[in-house]
Amino acid sequence: MNQSDFLKVVIPFKDKVFRLAKRLLVSTEEAEDATQELFFKLWKNKEKLSEYNNVEAFAMTMTKNYCYDRLKSKQASNLTLVHNNYKEKETSLDKKIEQEDSVNQVHKLIENLPEQQKIIIQLRDIEQYDFDEICKMVDMKPTAVRVALSRARKTIREALIKKHNYGVS
Amino acid sequence: MELANIEKLLDKYLDAETTLQEENILRNYFTTGNVAPHLQEYGMMFGYFKQNKSETYTKTIQLKPENTRKKNWKWLTVAASVALLISVFIGRQEYNKYQQRKQFAQIKEALEQVSFNLNKGNDVLYAVSDNLNKGNDALYAVSNNLNKGNDAVTKLRIYEETANTVIKKVNY
Known part of the structure; x- marks a missing residue:
């Protein structure tokens, strides 16, 4: 497998x-x-790579594991605080009105979800993978995936309704 | 798509029972046009999902450069170790040569010292032999003088004898 073959396989799911x-x-x-x-x-x-029949799913699993490792090492070296600071800096650069933007609200709500629910909602609602693929990627049983996804969706919806009502009243 | 149907799908959606096709129907409904006011929160959700999916990785994926860079590092270490070995080897040789030269110089100096001392000894011996000759000369001189003394004494004896004979003749 040369470089261009590899890129042909890999480029479609880089985003x-x-x-x-x-x-x-x-x-x-x-x-x-x-x-x-x-x-x-x-x-x-x-x-x-040729041994895996689904390179994309394999890559997503690798991504998940790699990010977990990064998060773990960050927590171990107490870099989480620095990280939070950085994030706040980034949002403060945005306009204040945009912070109240509905899109940002949903983003923040997903950010507060447990890691597992975060991944599953990302894979399902944004990337639109089917359940079989998600089960493989996160190494979970279908029922467990559905429960986590349902919980994530309900949490987001309820939080949005709450915010919306506060804003009105 | 009528509202009742959407609401039914939404219930399924919250329980994570919808298929991808059904979710596509919901996505279309909430991202294109009018959303019923009591379902606004879903509009926010699907709007976010759609917007998030447009985010892309803009950088180019690098595969080779880092590879070669790593190789270069490897070669560099090999080259460095070889250079180190060679320099140590040459350094040792040079040091040995220097040491040998130093030893040679020391030996040369020592031999010069010895030859100098030998010359001195020769000079002393010459001086001694000179003095011995001088001594010989002196002894010759002494023996000459002694012979002269002897002659003088024999002469004196002859005088004495003649004197005695003269005295005897006079006494008679």
């Missing part, structure tokens, strides 16, 4: 990898680094 990484790592720079790192890893293991 999905990037978006999942960003969902978990929050900052764009970190997500970009993670994406680059992941594709480099895939490239190094290119001989093994």
Whole structure:
């Protein structure tokens, strides 16, 4: 497998990898680094790629695991605070009105979900994978995936209704 | 799509029972045009999902450069170690040469010292032999003088004898 063959296989889902990484790592720079790192890893293991019948699912699983590792090492070295600071800086650059934007509200709500629900809602509602693929990617049983997804959707909806009502009254 | 149907799908959606097709119907309904006021929160959700999916990875994926860079590092270390080995080897050789030269110089100096001392000894021996000759000369001179003394004494004896004979003749 040469470089152009590899890129042909890999390019179609590079955005999905990037978006999942960003969902978990929050900052764009970190997500970009993670994406680059992941594709480099895939490239190094290119001989093994043909063994997997679904390279995309394999890549998403790798992304999930890689981001978990990054988050863990960050927590271990107490870098979470720095990370939060950075994030706030980024949002403060945006206009204040945009912070109240409905899109941002949903973004923040998803950010507050547990990691597992975050991943599943990302894979289902944004990337639109079917349940079989999601089960493989997160290594969970279908019922567990459905329960997590249902919980995530309900949490977001209820929080939005609450906010909306507060705003009205 | 009529509202009742949408609401039914939404219930299924919240329980995560909808298929991808059904979710597509919901997505279309909530992102194109009019949304019933009591379902506004879904509009926000689907709007966000749609907007989020438009985010892309804009950087180019690098595969080769880092590879070669790593290789370069490897070669660099090999080259550095070889250079180090060679320099140590040459350094040792040079040091040995220097050491040998130093030893040679020391030996040369020592030999010069020895030859100098030998010359000195020779000079002393010459001086001694000179003095011995001088001594010989002196002894010759002494023996000459002694012989002269002997002659003088024999002469004196002859005088004495003649004197005695003269005295005897006079006494008679």
